[in-house]
Amino acid sequence: MKSLSFVATMIVVAVSSTMVTAQDRGESLFNQTCVACHTVGAGRLIGPDLAGVHTRRDESWLIDMIQSAQSLIDEGDTVAEALLTEYDGFIMPDQPLSVDDIRAVLGYIALQRGDASAVDEPAVEVKLTDLLPDNIQLGQDLFVGRVRFQNGGSACIACHNLNTGDVMTGGSLARDLTDSVPRLTRFGVDAMIANPPFAPMRVAFEGKKVTEQERAAIVDYLQFVDANQDGTEAQNYGAVLLQYGLVGIAVLLGFFFLLGQRGSKETVNHTIYKRQIKTA
Amino acid sequence: MQALETFLFIVLPYIAMVVFFVGTIYRYRVTKFKYSTLSSGFLEKRTLFWGSMPFHWGLLFLFFGHLAAFLIPSGVLAWNSEPVRLLVLEVTALVFGLSVLWGLVMLIVRRFASSRIRSVTSPMDIVIISLLLAQTILGLWSAVNFRWGSSWFAASITPYLRSILILQPEPGAIVALPLSMKLHIVGAYLIVLLIPFTRLVHLLVVPVHYLWRPYQRVIWNWKKEAIRDPKTGWTVTRPKNT
Numbered sequence: 208m209k210s211l212s213f214v215a216t217m218i219v220v221a222v223s224s225t226m227v228t229a230q231d232r233g234e235s236l237f238n239q240t241c242v243a244c245h246t247v248g249a250g251r252l253i254g255p256d257l258a259g260v261h262t263r264r265d266e267s268w269l270i271d272m273i274q275s276a277q278s279l280i281d282e283g284d285t286v287a288e289a290l291l292t293e294y295d296g297f298i299m300p301d302q303p304l305s306v307d308d309i310r311a312v313l314g315y316i317a318l319q320r321g322d323a324s325a326v327d328e329p330a331v332e333v334k335l336t337d338l339l340p341d342n343i344q345l346g347q348d349l350f351v352g353r354v355r356f357q358n359g360g361s362a363c364i365a366c367h368n369l370n371t372g373d374v375m376t377g378g379s380l381a382r383d384l385t386d387s388v389p390r391l392t393r394f395g396v397d398a399m400i401a402n403p404p405f406a407p408m409r410v411a412f413e414g415k416k417v418t419e420q421e422r423a424a425i426v427d428y429l430q431f432v433d434a435n436q437d438g439t440e441a442q443n444y445g446a447v448l449l450q451y452g453l454v455g456i457a458v459l460l461g462f463f464f465l466l467g468q469r470g471s472k473e474t475v476n477h478t479i480y481k482r483q484i485k486t487a
Numbered sequence: 488m489q490a491l492e493t494f495l496f497i498v499l500p501y502i503a504m505v506v507f508f509v510g511t512i513y514r515y516r517v518t519k520f521k522y523s524t525l526s527s528g529f530l531e532k533r534t535l536f537w538g539s540m541p542f543h544w545g546l547l548f549l550f551f552g553h554l555a556a557f558l559i560p561s562g563v564l565a566w567n568s569e570p571v572r573l574l575v576l577e578v579t580a581l582v583f584g585l586s587v588l589w590g591l592v593m594l595i596v597r598r599f600a601s602s603r604i605r606s607v608t609s610p611m612d613i614v615i616i617s618l619l620l621a622q623t624i625l626g627l628w629s630a631v632n633f634r635w636g637s638s639w640f641a642a643s644i645t646p647y648l649r650s651i652l653i654l655q656p657e658p659g660a661i662v663a664l665p666l667s668m669k670l671h672i673v674g675a676y677l678i679v680l681l682i683p684f685t686r687l688v689h690l691l692v693v694p695v696h697y698l699w700r701p702y703q704r705v706i707w708n709w710k711k712e713a714i715r716d717p718k719t720g721w722t723v724t725r726p727k728n729t
Contacts, residue, residue: 300663301662301663303659303662351570352564352567352568352569352570352573353568353569353570355565355568359561359564360642361564361638361639361641361642362564362567362568362638364570364573364635364638365564365567365635365638365639365642366635366638366639374570375570375573375574376634377635378633378634378635378638378639379632379633379634379635380633380634380635380636380639380664380665405663406659406660406662406663407639407642407643407660407663407664408643409659409660410642410643410646410647410657410659410660411639411642411643411646411660413646444634445631445632445634448577448578448581448630448631448634449581449631451578451581451582452578452581452582452584452585452631453585455578455579455581455582455585456582456585456586456589458582459541459544459582459583459586460541460586460589463536463537463540463541463544466540467536467537467540471532472532472533472536473532473533474528474529474530474531474532475529476529477532480530480603
């Protein structure tokens with residue numbers, strides 16, 4: 208009897224610990240992946256408030272949507288298309304999560320007691336005049352890399368461009384951030400830097416978290432850039448790069464030409480070959 | 488993730504590495520005397536110079552550039568932290584990339600324009616040269632269109648390559664990259680895979696020791712000029728039918 212109760216206790220402990228683990232997993236996945244764009248009950252950010260989402264949509268639809276929103280839209284899913292229109296054409300990036308991961312996240316969301324209609328705009332309005340010049344400068348230096356991130360992450364300019372004359376043209380792998388603050392709100396930009404939802408950025412900052420102070424400076428700078436843009440189109444840097452490249456290759460070929468002046472220009476048996484062709 | 492991407496970014500790199508190691512060792516043991524560049528410098532030299540020099544110097548720079556971003560990503564990011572240095576690095580890499588393209592085009596022209604070279608061209612030569620051309624164009628396209636590749640290679644692609652090497656592949660970041668970059672990565676795996684079956688094996692047996700080998704003195708036992716001059720006749724060594 209004693210051993211039976213021991214076994215029963217062990218089963219209860221094992222089952223409850225599995226449940227706790229699943230719940231923790233859902234929470235940690237939510238905080239790593241979803242929190243940049245979604246809240247549970249604190250209003251909409253870049254994406255919808257997810258409070259009660261498990262009651263509004265089928266689980267299979269949610270799994271498809273989370274794994275690849277683009278595929279759902281391509282298939283002509285009306286709900287996905289409506290969301291795309293509602294959120295100004297901002298498509299949710301594909302998430303490399305397994306079905307079990309997604310179920311864990313949905314389980315975590317279901318446990319939250321959020322009210323979707325409670326708050327509509329969580330971000331506190333920050334006026335341009337409230338921004339400190341030092342912070343804007345720090346944000347710019349961090350953006351271009353002149354000041355390195357404390358934890359060693361790559362500078363923003365590697366992948367992002369800003370349509371401003373203040374800094375060198377940025378990368379074109381990821382989205383232009385000139386109007387990021389009005390588009391995503393300060394809170395949204397901050398959340399995206401803290402928990403990047405896009406895989407290349409997530410990988411780049413894995414173990415190299417951008418600190419709160421650094422994030423604040425970058426958000427200030429981005430807000431400043433947006434407020435000060437004069438509407439002129441950015442220079443097409445790809446074409447400029449190509450021009451530099453063509454000048455460079457001309458110089459390099461000139462160098463090879465000089466090298467080629469040394470030594471024989473024909474093969475050692477050139478005259479023999481010539482003779483063969485003549486007689487052939 | 489789709490099955491094709493799983494294959495290309497998780498399975499293919501391992502297939503390429505296994506075939507590369509087993510294939511190159513096997514071929515060295517079996518066909519040792521064909522383990523070379525199968526040089527055609529004796530058949531045609533003038534175009535070879537304009538193809539081979541820009542191609543090989545360009546490749547050397549780009550190879551070590553990619554290797555640096557893989558081995559010391561933090562060093563590359565530190566270098567790129569000053570915008571002017573980033574620009575210098577990117578333009579230099581682009582110049583060497585264009586150098587490879589120029590050289591490759593010259594080598595292709597030479598291979599098809601010269602009847603001698605055409606007759607020593609194998610089907611595998613055509614496969615590998617097409618692959619190299621595609622790879623070069625894709626790399627240049629990515630460098631110009633998705634700029635500052637030196638930085639985002641170090642930040643986002645290096646972790647993927649390392650994940651492959653430590654046998655815990657994490658291709659998430661690669662799947663989200665533009666198509667030209669994905670094709671460039673697949674192209675690289677295919678080239679590694681095909682090395683044992685092509686003349687590219689010569690990169691494993693580059694005679695680097697020539698650089699510090701002592702000079703060799705070649706002594707001819709007769710007076711060359713005398714033999715070559717038709718007026719002198721066979722005064723030095725007479726051909727014999729013995």
